[in-house]
Amino acid sequence: MKSSAHRILTTHAGSLPRPPEILQGLADKDAGRPFERAQLDQGIRQSTADVVKRQTDIGMDIVNDGEHSKSSFASYCRARLSGIEHSSKPPAFRGPTRDTLAFAAVYEELARMNAARGVNAPRRTGRMGSTVCTGPITYIGQEAVAADIANLQTALKGRDVEDGFITAISPTNLEMYHANEYYRTDEEYLEALANAMNVEYRAIVDAGFILQIDDPRLATHYNRIPGASIEECRKFMALRIEAVNHALRGIPREIVRFHTCYSVNIAPRVHDWELKHYIDLERLAPNLDHIPRA
Secondary structure, eight states, rough: OOOOSSSSSOOSSOOOOOHHHHHHHHHHHHHHHOOOHHHHHHHHHHHHHHHHHHHTTTTEEOOOTTTSSSTTTTTTTGBBOOOOEESSSGGGGGGHHHHHHHHHHHHHHHHHHHHHHTTTHHHHOOOOEEEHHHHHHOOOHHHHHHHHHHHHHHHTTTOOSSSSEEEOOOOOHHHEEEEEEEHHHHHHHHHHHHHHHHHHHHHHHTTTEEEEEEEEEHHHHHHTTTTTTTHHHHHHHHHHHHHHHHHTTTTTGEEEEEOOOOOOSSSSSOOOOOGGGGTTTHOOOOOOSSSSSO
């Protein structure tokens, strides 16, 4: 990544508001439902050009496509991985958190307010439930990531920027959003996800862009699992850090940026995982290649 001795180079976290005219198409595409491909592709190209222009107009130095080809950072890979299917089971990751248990009345009121406003409601009536891994994981999104790259390259032509970046989800978050029902162990599943995502990561950096890994689960796991001890969370994180490292093999670290966060909720928060508990974990992470298989 570029640096400057003259001024601070500016950038942002990656996701920028999608225009409403493409939201439904993105949701359908990422969920595997029918959509108007030509219309959506044209909408994505235009919105990418517009969001890049907006970033450069306000003086942003390191810009991206705003993730305008994806309904969200979490769901876009549903259509880029084999072995993922719909399930009628409720998502396992939507259980109570330390904060929702500590401030139950406030979070219940927030849920009612959001329901009344239609926040978090499905954009279209369709299959409910979750997605799960039911077969071998491989990367099948070559055409999609190539389109992302081409759209950003086109949008950047003639623009005065220091650099461009493209975001991609981490194996850790894929593991959470698509529960494993195929691989024997968590380690095997993480390794398969890491191997698959390495294809997308390499495509991004081979095109000359900075790769941003999005991994909020790393920081939110402690809050999401109320019964877990600090040491149990450290062990969980150490393995997932190694999964990210495995997915990044062969990619120079100087062209990678890593994004983790505590997610977004407008409500009381007192259980965010403190940096002191995991700042040392990168050097302690196990080597995924040497973990015994069940």
